[in-house]
Amino acid sequence: MKQTAFCRAELVAVLLNVRKDTPCVLTLENGQALPSGPLTMGGHSLQKELCRWVEQQTGVVLGHTEQLYTFADTQVADKSRLVRISYMALISSHSDQTIAERSIYDYFPWEDRRNTEAQALLQRIVLWLKNWAGKNVVQQRRCARLFGLPPHSWNDELALDRYELLWEAGLVHEAKHFEGQIQSGLPMQADFRRVLATALSRVRAKIRYTSVVFDLLPETFTLLQLQQAMEALAGCWMHKQNFRRLVLQQKLVEEAGAFDTPQQGRPAKLYRFRPEAGQNCYLAGAKLPLTPLL
Amino acid sequence: MKQTAFCRAELVAVLLNVRKDTPCVLTLENGQALPSGPLTMGGHSLQKELCRWVEQQTGVVLGHTEQLYTFADTQVADKSRLVRISYMALISSHSDQTIAERSIYDYFPWEDRRNTEAQALLQRIVLWLKNWAGKNVVQQRRCARLFGLPPHSWNDELALDRYELLWEAGLVHEAKHFEGQIQSGLPMQADFRRVLATALSRVRAKIRYTSVVFDLLPETFTLLQLQQAMEALAGCWMHKQNFRRLVLQQKLVEEAGAFDTPQQGRPAKLYRFRPEAGQNCYLAGAKLPLTPLL
DNA sequence: GGTACATATGCTCAATTTGAGTATATGTAC
DNA sequence: GTACATATACTCAAATTGAGCATATGTACC
Numbered sequence: 096m097k098q099t100a101f102c103r104a105e106l107v108a109v110l111l112n113v114r115k116d117t118p119c120v121l122t123l124e125n126g127q128a129l130p131s132g133p134l135t136m137g138g139h140s141l142q143k144e145l146c147r148w149v150e151q152q153t154g155v156v157l158g159h160t161e162q163l164y165t166f167a168d169t170q171v172a173d174k175s176r177l178v179r180i181s182y183m184a185l186i187s188s189h190s191d192q193t194i195a196e197r198s199i200y201d202y203f204p205w206e207d208r209r210n211t212e213a214q215a216l217l218q219r220i221v222l223w224l225k226n227w228a229g230k231n232v233v234q235q236r237r238c239a240r241l242f243g244l245p246p247h248s249w250n251d252e253l254a255l256d257r258y259e260l261l262w263e264a265g266l267v268h269e270a271k272h273f274e275g276q277i278q279s280g281l282p283m284q285a286d287f288r289r290v291l292a293t294a295l296s297r298v299r300a301k302i303r304y305t306s307v308v309f310d311l312l313p314e315t316f317t318l319l320q321l322q323q324a325m326e327a328l329a330g331c332w333m334h335k336q337n338f339r340r341l342v343l344q345q346k347l348v349e350e351a352g353a354f355d356t357p358q359q360g361r362p363a364k365l366y367r368f369r370p371e372a373g374q375n376c377y378l379a380g381a382k383l384p385l386t387p388l389l
Numbered sequence: 390m391k392q393t394a395f396c397r398a399e400l401v402a403v404l405l406n407v408r409k410d411t412p413c414v415l416t417l418e419n420g421q422a423l424p425s426g427p428l429t430m431g432g433h434s435l436q437k438e439l440c441r442w443v444e445q446q447t448g449v450v451l452g453h454t455e456q457l458y459t460f461a462d463t464q465v466a467d468k469s470r471l472v473r474i475s476y477m478a479l480i481s482s483h484s485d486q487t488i489a490e491r492s493i494y495d496y497f498p499w500e501d502r503r504n505t506e507a508q509a510l511l512q513r514i515v516l517w518l519k520n521w522a523g524k525n526v527v528q529q530r531r532c533a534r535l536f537g538l539p540p541h542s543w544n545d546e547l548a549l550d551r552y553e554l555l556w557e558a559g560l561v562h563e564a565k566h567f568e569g570q571i572q573s574g575l576p577m578q579a580d581f582r583r584v585l586a587t588a589l590s591r592v593r594a595k596i597r598y599t600s601v602v603f604d605l606l607p608e609t610f611t612l613l614q615l616q617q618a619m620e621a622l623a624g625c626w627m628h629k630q631n632f633r634r635l636v637l638q639q640k641l642v643e644e645a646g647a648f649d650t651p652q653q654g655r656p657a658k659l660y661r662f663r664p665e666a667g668q669n670c671y672l673a674g675a676k677l678p679l680t681p682l683l
Numbered sequence: 684g685g686t687a688c689a690t691a692t693g694c695t696c697a698a699t700t701t702g703a704g705t706a707t708a709t710g711t712a713c
Numbered sequence: 714g715t716a717c718a719t720a721t722a723c724t725c726a727a728a729t730t731g732a733g734c735a736t737a738t739g740t741a742c743c
Contacts, residue, residue, distance in 0.1 A: 101395045102428065104461075104472055134396065134461065134470060141461045165459040165474050167398075167428065167435045176428060178398055178472060180459050236665065246665075319720080337702065339721080354710095360719025361710040371530065371540075613691080631731065633692080648739095654690025655739040 102167075102176035104134040106145050107287070109163065109183045109294040110155065112196060113311045118327045119196035120291060121153065121186075126197050129287045134180070145182050157184040158310035163293045166286055179286070183294040185310040188324075199295055200330070202280045202288055206254050206295065207330045217242070219277055220266065227264045251329045252300045258292035302328055306347070306376050309368040315351040317363035318342060325378065347372045396461075396470035398428040400439050401581070403457065403477045403588040404449065406490060407605045412621045413490035414585060415447065415480075420491050423581045428474070439476050451478040452604035457587045460580055473580070477588040479604040482618075493589055494624070496574045496582055500548050500589065501624045511536070513571055514560065521558045545623045546594045552586035589622075596622055600641070600670050603662040609645040611657035612636060619672065641666045 108130045110121035123130055132148060134141070146157050163181040200207040205217045221242055228234035241257050243249030258267070261279065265272040268282035269289075282288065302308045308324050322338050342348060348366035355363045402424045404415035417424055426442060428435070440451050457475040494501040499511045515536055522528035535551050537543030552561070555573065559566040562576035563583075576582065596602045602618050616632050636642060642660035649657045 102398050104396050104398070104470065134472075141459070162458060164456060165435070167474075176398065178428075178474075180461075180472075317720090334703075336704085336721085336723095340701095357710080357719075359711065359717075361708070361721085363720055611691090628731075628733095630692085630694090630733085634730090651690075651739080653688075653740060655692085655737070657691055 102178055104178045104180065105131050106134055106141065106148070107131040107179050107181040107290055108145060108149055109181065109291055110149065110153075110157070110186055111183060111199075111294065111298060111311070112186045113188050113324045113327050114196070116323045116327050118199045118295075120199050120202075120294075121155075121196050124284070126201070126281060126283075127287075128284050129290060131179070141180060142182070145184070149184070155186055158187055159307050160184040161297070163290065163297060166290075168286070179290075181290045181293065183297060185298075185307060187313060188311055197281075199291065202283065202291055203254060203258065203295065204278075204280050205257070206251070208249065208251075209326065209330060209332055216278065220261070220279070223266060223277060224260070224264055249331075251331060252296055254299065255289075255292045255296040258289060262289075298328055302378060304377055306368065306372065306378075308378065312368075315353065315365040315367050317355050317365060318348075319363060321348075321366075341378065345372070345376055347376045347378070396472055398472045398474065399425050400428055400435065400442070401425040401473050401475040401584055402439060402443055403475065403585055404443065404447075404451070404480055405477060405493075405588065405592060405605070406480045407482050407618045407621050408490070410617045410621050412493045412589075414493050414496075414588075415449075415490050418578070420495070420575060420577075421581075422578050423584060425473070435474060436476070439478070443478070449480055452481055453601050454478040455591070457584065457591060460584075462580070473584075475584045475587065477591060479592075479601060481607060482605055491575075493585065496577065496585055497548060497552065497589065498572075498574050499551070500545070502543065502545075503620065503624060503626055510572065514555070514573070517560060517571060518554070518558055543625075545625060546590055548593065549583075549586045549590040552583060556583075592622055596672060598671055600662065600666065600672075602672065606662075609647065609659040609661050611649050611659060612642075613657055615642075615660075635672065639666070639670055641670045641672070 108121075110130070112119045112121070121130065122128065130149065130152060132152075135144065142160055142162070146160060149155060149157060161183055163183050165181070166179045168177045168179065200210070200213070204210070204213040205220055207213050221238070221244070224238045224242070225235075228238055237260065239245065240247050241250075241253050241260055261267050262270045264270075265274045266277055266279050267273065267288070268279075269286075280288075283291070298307070302325060308321065308328070311324055311328075312320060318339050319335075321342065322333055322335065325338070326333055347369060349369045351365040351367045353365045355365060357363070402415075404424070406413045406415070415424065416422065424443065424446060426446075429438065436454055436456070440454060443449060443451060455477055457477050459475070460473045462471045462473065494504070494507070498504070498507040499514055501507050515532070515538070518532045518536070519529075522532055531554065533539065534541050535544075535547050535554055555561050556564045558564075559568045560571055560573050561567065561582070562573070563580075574582075577585070592601065596619060602615065602622070605618050605622075606614060612633050613629075615636065616627055616629065619632075620627055641663060643663045645659040645661045647659045649659060651657070
């Protein structure tokens with residue numbers, strides 16, 4: 096075994112947020128970077144350190160926080176290692192801090208299946224991939240699985256895998272052999288976009304079987320707001336009545352006793368999350384209660 | 390922001406394996422440690438580095454490998470940070486390497502709900518916890534949720550959370566204020582047992598909705614073997630006929646054309662995993678097809 | 684050959700859960 | 714009070730699941 100290596104360590108944060116029907120991320124440097132900073136010495140857990148540090152930097156109070164992934168790049172300059180520990184944190188959308196946020200889908204347009212323009216882009220991507228895969232059956236299958244082609248159906252949780260595939264296929268700016276024909280979302284510095292893709296995959300998986308969506312909502316909310324948050328994150332439409340049934344039957348929420356004050360239409364009841372429901376709610380078994388494709 | 394901190398970095402590996410009906414882990418130092426070593430310099434990805442390093446050390450070829458969690462302990466000696474990046478890797482049970490393995494349930498006896506002795510232990514743990522929680526409603530609820538008391542049911546995926554709760558309650562040796570009344574599984578050095586608990590939780594979650602179980606099985610296997618691997622990991626019995634139905638209906642496997650040669654009983658067909666099935670199989674929606682509690 | 688055993692495999696059926704609607708209620712703006 | 718927009722209630726067939734019984738096919742031993 097080789098000698099112990101000293102290296103630098105950094106924390107990277109993906110701060111997520113939902114504004115009405117858009118999932119947002121806090122970015123720096125004109126949308127090209129995620130907040131990050133060196134790991135300091137001291138007796139705190141990484142998680143606590145991150146929270147404190149983000150609060151100092153942005154004034155934002157973090158909700159659910161979770162570690163994503165640790166990358167270890169080799170620095171070209173001195174061949175030393177740079178360890179990047181990435182975290183995802185959810186911010187309640189009621190918090191009125193003005194922070195520079197962008198839609199996650201600015202970076203992954205193909206992930207928003209509610210947007211018809213983006214779906215046209217997806218068509219072009221798929222064509223390119225078909226060409227890229229050529230006669231390689233393994234890659235053909237991979238493309239089919241990841242992009243929901245014929246035998247398969249679209250799986251929103253595979254956002255990270257899709258990004259990695261596009262990277263390999265040279266379809267994103269960060270790729271080594273980028274081929275610039277297709278407008279494939281905003282690029283970011285370093286590995287940041289990959290970290291963001293990791294966060295998207297993770298949060299999409301987690302909203303299904305935990306109560307993390309509620310960390311993105313204000314204290315009280317309507318069922319429509321809840322549904323919109325889910326739709327924003329999952330990037331697809333859901334069946335309204337069935338969604339309500341799912342939520343109410345499981346007693347995940349309780350009435351807050353007040354009503355919404357909408358611009359139009361009948362005011363909706365306000366609800367609040369029932370902490371007794373705990374972490375394990377099935378806000379959608381494995382499949383989301385989708386709306387039928389038009 | 391403080392100055393950049395240099396720190397040491399280590400890799401830790403949880404190597405998992407299933408022997409008939411027991412989930413095993415490769416350990417060192419008489420079961421007290423997990424294989425670990427310093428992160429070396431060099432241009433490889435962490436994952437590749439880990440694989441190569443484990444192969445060198447143990448001669449074992451790794452199947453599915455995945456990052457678990459990164460811990461950052463503060464060293465007492467010089468106040469520097471030690472970053473530990475932990476990985477879980479699955480080993481096909483056909484590999485005939487003789488490696489020193491222990492049952493995972495030696496470390497977490499309460500997690501094996503197939504074992505009646507262990508369930509007696511669980512009774513005692515729950516009593517202790519009730520006493521520990523006292524009148525603190527939050528902790529009472531937490532205990533109830535994690536240990537499947539009245540309103541809740543047992544959730545095998547919460548192994549990590551349970552370990553953390555026991556740690557806080559001073560019921561495991563590693564805890565700061567350990568109270569040694571209850572024989573609560575073998576202890577390990579440093580954070581290793583926590584890393585192992587992370588792996589257990591992770592693998593239990595993953596076998597439900599991905600094909601990782603197959604990485605633990607030999608090339609061809611019977612449906613019973615598949616079921617036993619699931620049962621070993623989940624720590625509970627499953628309904629045989631319904632399990633078969635689930636697997637066969639989804640076409641996750643194909644007949645290998647040969648038969649098992651058992652000691653007793655009718656020989657079972659051998660199957661092999663169908664790679665076309667891809668990663669996303671629902672080997673159990675959210676709930677496992679359990680056998681009714683006698 | 685036949686009996687005991689042990690496991691594999693096939694099949695049934697009621698109870699739930701899901702998918703996709705239709706129908707009705709209750710607010711605002713004009 | 715009419716148009717609109719959204720909320721909420723309820724229905725019903727299809728699919729999935731939970732639990733079980735029945736039958737098939739092997740070995741070991743008399």
